[in-house]
Amino acid sequence: MTTINEIFRAFAPEYIERYPNMPGHHRKVIAAIINCRSGKYGTTVYRCLKCGQKHFISRSCGNRHCPMCQYHKTQAWLEKQLNKQVGGQHFMITFTLPEEIRPIARQNQKLVYQALFKASSQALKKLAQDKRFIGTSLPGFTGVLQTWGRQLQYHPHIHYIVVSGGLSENRDAWIPSRKDFFVHEKPLSIIFRAIFMKEMKKAGLSGQIPSSVWKKDWVVDSEAMESADNSIRYLAPYVFRVAISNSRIVKVEDRFVYFKYRKHSSKQMKTMRLEVMEFIRRFLQHVLPSGFMKVRHFGFMNPNCCTPHETIVKLIEDHTGETLKKVEPSEPPKQYCSDCGGELVYLWSIIPMFHQRE
Ligand SMILES: [Zn+2]
Numbered sequence: 001m002t003t004i005n006e007i008f009r010a011f012a013p014e015y016i017e018r019y020p021n022m023p024g025h026h027r028k029v030i031a032a033i034i035n036c037r038s039g040k041y042g043t044t045v046y047r048c049l050k051c052g053q054k055h056f057i058s059r060s061c062g063n064r065h066c067p068m069c070q071y072h073k074t075q076a077w078l079e080k081q082l083n084k085q086v087g088g089q090h091f092m093i094t095f096t097l098p099e100e101i102r103p104i105a106r107q108n109q110k111l112v113y114q115a116l117f118k119a120s121s122q123a124l125k126k127l128a129q130d131k132r133f134i135g136t137s138l139p140g141f142t143g144v145l146q147t148w149g150r151q152l153q154y155h156p157h158i159h160y161i162v163v164s165g166g167l168s169e170n171r172d173a174w175i176p177s178r179k180d181f182f183v184h185e186k187p188l189s190i191i192f193r194a195i196f197m198k199e200m201k202k203a204g205l206s207g208q209i210p211s212s213v214w215k216k217d218w219v220v221d222s223e224a225m226e227s228a229d230n231s232i233r234y235l236a237p238y239v240f241r242v243a244i245s246n247s248r249i250v251k252v253e254d255r256f257v258y259f260k261y262r263k264h265s266s267k268q269m270k271t272m273r274l275e276v277m278e279f280i281r282r283f284l285q286h287v288l289p290s291g292f293m294k295v296r297h298f299g300f301m302n303p304n305c306c307t308p309h310e311t312i313v314k315l316i317e318d319h320t321g322e323t324l325k326k327v328e329p330s331e332p333p334k335q336y337c338s339d340c341g342g343e344l345v346y347l348w349s350i351i352p353m354f355h356q357r358e
């Protein structure tokens with residue numbers, strides 16, 4: 001199988017030569033992906049429990065944009081988050097930036113992504129306060145920014161997992177939302193657009209945006225989640241998914257990368273091919289600005305919320321009459337001896353001075 005790391009090893013040096021002025025954080029990601037498990041980041045030594053043989057395994061890069069490092073990170077994140085979940089029905093609400101704004105977003109990623117988070121989260125909070133819906137200033141939701149569509153194209157959007165209700169203003173009761181929706185999509189999209197416009201003005205970017213975009217409908221999509229609880233587990237794949245995973249790569253032939261994608265609103269899989277320089281360019285446009293937090297918790301889901309987590313869980317349980325199912329994280333993948341199949345145990349790591357992981 002061809003992996004994205006292999007594609008980068010073979011073709012990224014050419015890409016760097018062609019685009020010497022690329023942003024520094026793109027260069028860092030390229031280096032991480034090329035050097036992942038190559039020995040550059042050092043070696044970890046394991047011993048087989050059965051035959052005693054020592055095994056030397058090259059360390060991974062740990063970069064959040066590396067396709068090889070995702071599984072491990074998802075598990076670690078899940079473990080940390082599982083004790084933050086609450087029960088009850090949940091919604092997934094998705095806010096998408098209209099096409100006309102995408103070129104400006106690509107050039108001003110940090111500013112626009114921040115505005116996207118601000119406009120969407122404030123719109124949710126504002127409507128939750130509306131008596132027609134929930135009537136509280138204390139809803140709880142978690143958002144994850146994604147910048148790609150199925151064909152690796154640039155398509156910034158935020159998925160929110162929203163708990164179906166909120167705490168009462170004095171924080172001693174649970175106020176449920178409707179079962180089929182949290183708030184109406186139409187007013188949500190209007191408020192979202194208005195706050196985003198204000199943010200663009202503040203950032204001095206509104207002059208670059210065609211005025212027609214403020215008159216059209218912005219896409220906000222709300223869906224009730226199939227299962228009532230375990231919000232965090234729903235979110236995990238969104239959190240650590242990178243733009244494209246190795247399992248979607250079909251082959252690389254004559255400088256073309258062939259990869260699978262699912263056709264919009266159907267289960268049908270199609271194959272797309274991109275010239276390899278274009279493939280790398282598309283992959284890199286989804287690299288987030290250094291240090292940018294793509295997962296954010298709001299309202300009572302925020303760790304700074306002054307109502308203890310157990311209290312919220314209890315209030316929701318009292319309301320639904322159902323106890324929150326505790327979900328245990330799955331075991332981290334074990335390593336096995338290539339000689340006898342015995343389990344490997346960690347001994348120590350050899351870490352070089354000059355190829356520190358970021
Ligand atoms: Zn062994």
Ligand SMILES: [Zn+2]
Nearest residue numbers: 036061066069
């Ligand atoms: Zn890696």
